[in-house]
Amino acid sequence: MKERREGSALIEFAGSLIVVSALFTGIFQFSYALSTYHALVNAVRAGARYASLQPQPSDTAKQDFTKAVQNVVVYGDPAPAPNAKPVAPGLTIEKVALVLDSGTATVSVRDFELAAIFSTIKLDGRPTVTFPLTRPSPLTDASK
Amino acid sequence: MTCIVLSILLGFAGLGIDIGRMYVIQSELQAFSDASALNAALQLDGAEGAIERARLAASEFASGPHAMKWDLGSQPITDIKASFAKGDAAPDPKTWQSEPRDSSGLHFVRVVVSAPAPLLFLRALPAGKAGFSSVAVSSVAAKTPGGARLIQ
Numbered sequence: 235m236k237e238r239r240e241g242s243a244l245i246e247f248a249g250s251l252i253v254v255s256a257l258f259t260g261i262f263q264f265s266y267a268l269s270t271y272h273a274l275v276n277a278v279r280a281g282a283r284y285a286s287l288q289p290q291p292s293d294t295a296k297q298d299f300t301k302a303v304q305n306v307v308v309y310g311d312p313a314p315a316p317n318a319k320p321v322a323p324g325l326t327i328e329k330v331a332l333v334l335d336s337g338t339a340t341v342s343v344r345d346f347e348l349a350a351i352f353s354t355i356k357l358d359g360r361p362t363v364t365f366p367l368t369r370p371s372p373l374t375d376a377s378k
Numbered sequence: 379m380t381c382i383v384l385s386i387l388l389g390f391a392g393l394g395i396d397i398g399r400m401y402v403i404q405s406e407l408q409a410f411s412d413a414s415a416l417n418a419a420l421q422l423d424g425a426e427g428a429i430e431r432a433r434l435a436a437s438e439f440a441s442g443p444h445a446m447k448w449d450l451g452s453q454p455i456t457d458i459k460a461s462f463a464k465g466d467a468a469p470d471p472k473t474w475q476s477e478p479r480d481s482s483g484l485h486f487v488r489v490v491v492s493a494p495a496p497l498l499f500l501r502a503l504p505a506g507k508a509g510f511s512s513v514a515v516s517s518v519a520a521k522t523p524g525g526a527r528l529i530q
Contacts, residue, residue: 250380254387261391268398271450272405279409286416333444338417340444360451363409364439366417368525 263350270322270348275361277321278330278341281307285332285339286365296334304330307341324349340364392499396506399449400495400513406448407491407515410455412528413439413446415489415519418460419526428481429462436460436489448493459490468529469518486529490516 284306291299302312304327309318320326325346333340342362348355414436421432439446440455447453461476462484463469469486478484492514500506518530 246380250384254384257388258391261395264395265398268395268402272398272402275402275405275409279405279412282409282413335444338439338444342444357451360447361406361409362444362446362451363413364444364446365413366420366435366526368416368420368527 259352263352267348267350267355271357271361273321274325274343274346274357275363277307277310277325278343278361278363280310281330281332282339282341282363282365284312285334285341286368289369290334290367300332301327303332303339303341307343322346322348334367337367338364339367389499389502392502396497396500399498400511402450403448403493403495403513404515406446406451407455407493407513408517410439410446410448411489411491411515411517412519414458414460414491415487415517416526416528418487418489419485419519419521422462422481422484422487422521424482424484426481429478429484432462432487433460436487449496453493455491455493457492461488461490462486463488469520485521486518487520488516488518490514 281303285299285303288299288302305312305314307330308314308320308325308327310321311318325343329344329346331340331342331344333342340362341364342359343357344359346357348357417438418432418436421435422428437458440458446455448455459476461474462478462481463471463475463486464473464483465486469488474488492512494510495513496510497506500511501509516530517528519526519528
């Protein structure tokens, strides 16, 4: 009789272990995705804010300006140290897009795969943050 | 016993997910309200129609090709309220108005954005019966000679 009870307890444990493991893995995956997305929103916001506070770049300085904004998003610093770590695993400056358009700076994440445990979530164009350029226009190339 | 313990564990895990989602939504709305407040403040030049321009500017980033959205970038932001105040270094709390008649002397704008954050697990509790929880954020920006700056 005692052996039978132990056997059924073992089967119960095994059954519930499978269900509990699946549930908690799912919860972990969802929470990890949320946490990474939260980090991305804050990083993209910081990049857009950085862009909005800088003088508008001239045509020749646009490339450096874009790279500085991308660095702020990915590393939190316009000139990061060589061993700097990105705010989200797998995020590189190529995956950060900056659009300067009629007095606004739009920063977004492009073609980024948020790696969870069972699947990847593709983020293309989100998060997107747009800030108005709050600094006056700089010298143009011709006026230098 | 297993059922009781599992229910409690899942309850706490669900609580974490719902609250985590609310934090993400709050961040998205905060980024939007900061940008909107700055954009609206840039219009406060004291000229005729400045208030109407500022109001339009406050909702400018909610639509268009570069629209900012909430709930993991999936929902458009619709509930946007702007109010305006006078003041020198800081807004005079007594002068906040949502429909000012005259734009002269108004240098500060406050943008309040809210959205109904959907609840997955907390709706099991009495407080979450509605299925959503309202998340609201605000930003205050000031017009400056060089452009605009965020105050709060």
